[in-house]
Amino acid sequence: MSxxxxxxxxPPNAIPAGPPEFDVGFASDTSPxxxxxxxxxxxxxxxxxxxxxxxxxxxxxxxxMLPDLNLTKEELAPVLAIGxxxxxxxxxxxxxxxxxxxxxxxxxxxxxxxxxxxxAIAFANDLPTLGLFRFIAGIGLGGALPNVTALVAEYTPQHxxxxxxxxxxxxxxxxxxxxxxxxxxxxPALGWxxxxxxxxxxxxxxALALFLLLPESPRFLVTRPERSNELRQIFERMRFxxxxxxxxxxxxxSGVNKPSAATLxxxxxxxxxxxxxxAFFGCLLAVFMSFNWxxxxxxxxxxxxxxxxxxxxxxxVGAIVAAVLVSWIILxxxxxxxxxxxxxxxxxxxxxxxxxxxDPAAPKLxxxxxxxxxxxxxxxxxxxxxxxxxxxYPTLLRATGVGLSAGxxxxxxxxxxxxGAAALSGFGPVGFYYVVAAAMAVTVIxxxxxxxxxxxxxKTGATPAAGT
Numbered sequence: 001m002s003x004x005x006x007x008x009x010x011p012p013n014a015i016p017a018g019p020p021e022f023d024v025g026f027a028s029d030t031s032p033x034x035x036x037x038x039x040x041x042x043x044x045x046x047x048x049x050x051x052x053x054x055x056x057x058x059x060x061x062x063x064x065m066l067p068d069l070n071l072t073k074e075e076l077a078p079v080l081a082i083g084x085x086x087x088x089x090x091x092x093x094x095x096x097x098x099x100x101x102x103x104x105x106x107x108x109x110x111x112x113x114x115x116x117x118x119x120a121i122a123f124a125n126d127l128p129t130l131g132l133f134r135f136i137a138g139i140g141l142g143g144a145l146p147n148v149t150a151l152v153a154e155y156t157p158q159h160x161x162x163x164x165x166x167x168x169x170x171x172x173x174x175x176x177x178x179x180x181x182x183x184x185x186x187x188p189a190l191g192w193x194x195x196x197x198x199x200x201x202x203x204x205x206x207a208l209a210l211f212l213l214l215p216e217s218p219r220f221l222v223t224r225p226e227r228s229n230e231l232r233q234i235f236e237r238m239r240f241x242x243x244x245x246x247x248x249x250x251x252x253x254s255g256v257n258k259p260s261a262a263t264l265x266x267x268x269x270x271x272x273x274x275x276x277x278x279a280f281f282g283c284l285l286a287v288f289m290s291f292n293w294x295x296x297x298x299x300x301x302x303x304x305x306x307x308x309x310x311x312x313x314x315x316x317v318g319a320i321v322a323a324v325l326v327s328w329i330i331l332x333x334x335x336x337x338x339x340x341x342x343x344x345x346x347x348x349x350x351x352x353x354x355x356x357x358x359d360p361a362a363p364k365l366x367x368x369x370x371x372x373x374x375x376x377x378x379x380x381x382x383x384x385x386x387x388x389x390x391x392x393y394p395t396l397l398r399a400t401g402v403g404l405s406a407g408x409x410x411x412x413x414x415x416x417x418x419x420g421a422a423a424l425s426g427f428g429p430v431g432f433y434y435v436v437a438a439a440m441a442v443t444v445i446x447x448x449x450x451x452x453x454x455x456x457x458x459k460t461g462a463t464p465a466a467g468t
Contacts, residue, residue, distance in 0.1 A: 022246040024222040025395070027235060029158040036237040040155040041164055043206075043214050044148040045171045047111055050203045051144050052175020053182070054118040056312065057199045058083065058134065059292050060183035061192040063299040063308055068192065071127070073296060073421045079131045080292050080417035086138020088410035094143025095403020096261065098150060099396065104216045106399075107147040111207045113140030119200020122193040142410060145169070145386065146403035153390045153398065154217045162454060165390055166327035169383045173319035173375070176291075180313025184306040219395040222250045250395070264393075264401055272392050273401070275446045280385055280409025282442035286346060286378045288413035289436050290315060293420040294371075297429060301358040311371055315379070318372030322380030327387070335388055335454035339381060339447050346377035346440035354433035378440060385409075392452045412439070 031037070058065075062076060090110065098106035117137035124130040148168055156164040179199070186195045221231040225248075232242050264273045294315060295308040303311070326338045353370055386402060393401035423431040 019245045019247045020243055021249050022235070022240075022242055023251055024218050024231070024235075024248055025250040027238075027240060028154060028218055031157050031238055031240070033157055033160050034238050037155045037157075039213065040215065041152055041168060043210060044107075044152050045168045046206055047107065047144055047203075047210070048148055048168055048171035049175040049178060050111075050199075050206060051114065051141055052172035052316075053179040054114050054137065054175075054199050054203065055087070055141050055172070056176050056179050056291050057118060057183075057196060058121075059295055059312065060179055060309055061187070061195055062292075062296050063305055064187050064192045066296075069125075069127075069130075073293075073425065075127065077417045077421040079127060079134055081414045082131045083134035083138040083141075084288065084410055084414040084417060086135040087142035088138075088407045088414065090139035090142025090144075091146060091403045091410055092142075092407035093139075093403075095146035095150075095399040095401070095406075097143070098147040098399035098403070099220075102216050102220055103147045103151045103154075103399065104210070104214050107144060107151065107214070108207060108210050110140045110143035110147065111203050111210060113137065114144065115140070115200050115203025115207065117200070118203070119197055122196040122200065142406065143403075145172075145406055146399045149386050149390050149402045150395075150399040151214075151217055154219045154395060162330055162387055162391075163327050165387045166323055166383060169386045170320050170323040170380075172383065173316040173323065173379050176316030176379075177313055177320065180309050180316065183309040184313070187305055187309070219250055222248045223396075261400055261404060263397060264404060269393070269397075269401075272450050272452050273405075275450045276385070276389055276392065276405045277408040279443050279446035279450070280389075280405045281412040282439045282446065283343070283346075283378060283382050283385060283412075284406075284409035285412030285416050285419075286350070286436045286439040286443075287382050288416040289420045289432065289439075290375070290378070292417055293424060293432070297424055297432065298358065300424070301429070302360040303358075307360075307364065311368065314368045314372045315375035318374070318376035319379030319383065322376030323383040326380060326384055330384070330387075330454055330456075332456055334456045335384065335391075336447070336450070339384055339388070339453075340444060342377045342381040342384070343440050343444040343447055346374065346381065347437045347444065349374040349377055350433040350436035350440065354430045354437070356429075358429055374436075378436070381443070388450070388454060391454045392450075 058080060066076060094106050094110055114137045117133050117140065120133045121130060124133055149165060152165050152168045153161055182198065183195060186198065215234050216230065218231055218234055221227050228248055231248055235242050263269065294312050298308040298311045299305065322342065326342065329338045353374060356367065356370060389402045389405045390398055419435055420432065423435050
């Protein structure tokens with residue numbers, strides 16, 4: 001494609017008034033999906049795989065860690081909570097940093113932070129040290145998600161964007177599956193310290209690949225004229241013919257001049273911002289109830305460590321299948337109906353599990369199937385929520401909007417640490433799953449009221465009302 005073809009529809013007989021314009025937004029939206037763009041998706045997806053592994057590592061390790069460090073569930077709850085507080089802070093500031101200083105810098109820093117601090121947990125011998133390392137790791141874990149969402153959305157043509165963003169974020173559940181397999185083998189052989197050493201080393205190796213191979217967002221670079229040569233090289237790798245004197249513009253983003261969190265709380269974003277916050281809050285409360293406490297709940301019921309780890313593994317397998325399936329369905333139906341159905345399924349599935357006995361002597365297939373279905377509904381929905389948030393906001397607000405939504409959602413995740421411990425100690429699995437069902441009911445209401453749902457045919461760029 002040439003600059004003339006993507007300059008915004010200039011009539012063929014018009015006399016150019018100056019250097020040719022190259023519309024970065026139009027080019028990104030209408031380009032073929034080249035191997036270079038798919039490399040960005042691959043690298044971002046690998047970050048999320050390891051983000052998911054490291055985020056769940058403490059939940060996997062808890063059954064072995066508690067007796068080794070002489071801790072109770074109630075004593076571990078603040079450590080889980082402080083890690084989630086770190087994720088809340090990371091999601092919030094990570095998105096803002098990505099919008100202001102670049103997605104690549106923010107994502108690289110996040111990966112190094114969560115990798116090094118997760119590895120450091122292997123050397124923790126007391127609660128304060130464990131909490132400090134987990135808090136700092138949480139900042140990195142939270143900061144990765146909004147920048148991956150923004151990068152993948154901005155490197156994928158519009159007709160594939162919903163699928164690509166879903167594919168990258170479903171890798172959080174893939175990380176849970178990988179973590180389940182690794183934990184089932186590593187905990188008996190290496191202990192919980194060995195598990196954290198492995199979980200910490202892998203992101204540091206990936207960080208080197210990100211530094212060498214990951215490009216910056218084109219729609220971020222267009223706001224930095226001094227980096228126009230870098231932007232030109234990116235589009236040449238995307239198979240565009242860019243004249244040496246081309247002027248880069250992004251006409252679709254002209255309505256938003258400056259990234260600001262305050263903009264999200266003014267029309268036309270206010271209503272959907274508040275409803276997205278509520279949906280993220282309810283969904284992440286339900287998700288992290290399971291991530292943090294499911295292996296411990298199964299161990300308390302008498303299941304062995306490998307089975308306890310596999311319970312969370314199957315929970316995440318269900319999420320992978322559901323998220324990919326729903327991202328395909330959204331192409332034809334839009335996002336409202338399938339997302340509401342998933343939230344209703346999460347509430348109903350939790351109520352069904354509350355009626356199911358957790359007997360180690362009984363066949364495990366029914367229990368594992370129920371956990372897979374519940375994971376498909378609530379973790380699969382969490383993935384699609386990020387896709388919806390990336391649709392609601394324009395480029396200059398995208399990482400900030402997604403990050404703040406995830407940050408508010410992490411408040412629910414923080415509360416899950418204490419609520420899960422209290423529910424299990426006081427009421428067992430029945431009370432635990434009643435809380436999950438209530439959280440998903442809140443999510444149903446929020447999703448019904450969101451206005452800017454993704455329309456059919458996967459148009460995930462922001463709507464005209466949203467400034468694009």
